[in-house]
Structure formats: C-alpha cells, structure tokens
C-alpha cells in the first residue's frame with residue numbers, strides 16, 4: 791500500500807528528479823515508486839491511490855507488464871533516496887488518521903506538508919501557507935503532547951517531535 795507515499799514521491803525536489811531524468815526513460819518518479827514496490831519477490835498486488843485518468847493510464851501501463859528494475863535504475867533510486875533523506879523528508883502520506891483524535895485540533899498533515907515544502911522544496915511561501923492553515927488555531931505549539939496522534943499513525947511518525955520542529959520553523 792501507498793507505494794507513492796500519498797503522492798509525495800510523485801513530485802521530487804529538482805536535484806532528485808534530475809537523477810531519474812538522466813536515465814532517459816519514460817518512467818515518471820511515481821512510476822519508479824510503483825516499479826520499486828513491484829520489484830520485490832512475492833509481491834502480487836500494489837495498491838496505489840489515483841486522482842485522475844492520466845495516473846490511472848500510467849499505472850495500468852506499468853503494472854500490466856511490470857519490468858524488473860535494471861541495476862542502473864536501482865542505483866538511481868538509491869541516490870534519490872539519499873537526496874530525500876538528507877533533506878529531512880517526512881514520510882507522512884496525508885492519510886489524516888491522526889487528526890480526528892487531536893484535542894488541540896491540529897491539522898497535522900497540513901502542518902507537516904508546510905515543513906516539507908520549506909525543507910525539501912525550499913519553498914519561500916511555506917510560512918504563508920502555515921499561517922493560513924493555522925489562522926483559526928491549531929498551531930504546532932498548541933500540541934499538549936498527549937500522543938493520541940502517534941497511536942493512530944500507520945507510518946509510526948514521531949509527530950510530537952516533528953511538531954516541535956514545525957513550531958521552531960514557523961512560530962519563532
């Protein structure tokens with residue numbers, strides 16, 4: 791499930807996207823994420839969310855006759871993963887399971903997305919986005935540390951720690 795991590799692997803920072811582009815294939819970053827999941831022995835089904843017809847077409851095309859990844863492609867994927875881990879990328883898939891039980895009504899995936907935009911994509915508008923998401927409360931500093939969100943998170947993210955980072959990025 792979630793081979794493209796809630797769509798976050800579909801759009802990569804420029805330095806990571808360039809690594810795939812240099813391969814000169816027609817496979818998109820999302821396509822490499824799908825093929826990576828399909829490349830493991832014993833995998834017979836990949837569940838990927840799709841939001842438009844083009845995604846559906848690409849997924850059907852790739853998975854109708856899945857091609858094994860070449861050594862060159864596997865090496866490129868390792869390099870992309872290295873780039874993403876160095877940027878401090880966050881594995882939030884925006885599933886939203888953490889939000890409902892939050893007593894401080896913090897829109898956790900949106901705030902994590904703002905931090906990702908700033909750290910991974912160097913987006914200068916990330917702070918404005920953060921202000922918009924928290925205009926009616928639910929700021930990262932409102933977290934009371936109850937941990938309910940972490941119990942609900944299928945990615946086992948350390949949300950309390952991440953929100954402290956969000957707070958120091960956008961609230962100081």
Ligand code: SF4
Nearest residue numbers: 892933934936937939
């Ligand atoms: S730890 Fe913080 S963010 Fe998580 S549910 Fe509790 S108050 Fe909300």
Ligand code: SF4
Nearest residue numbers: 882883885886888943
């Ligand atoms: S439950 Fe975890 S992965 Fe899902 S939106 Fe919340 S932080 Fe992100």
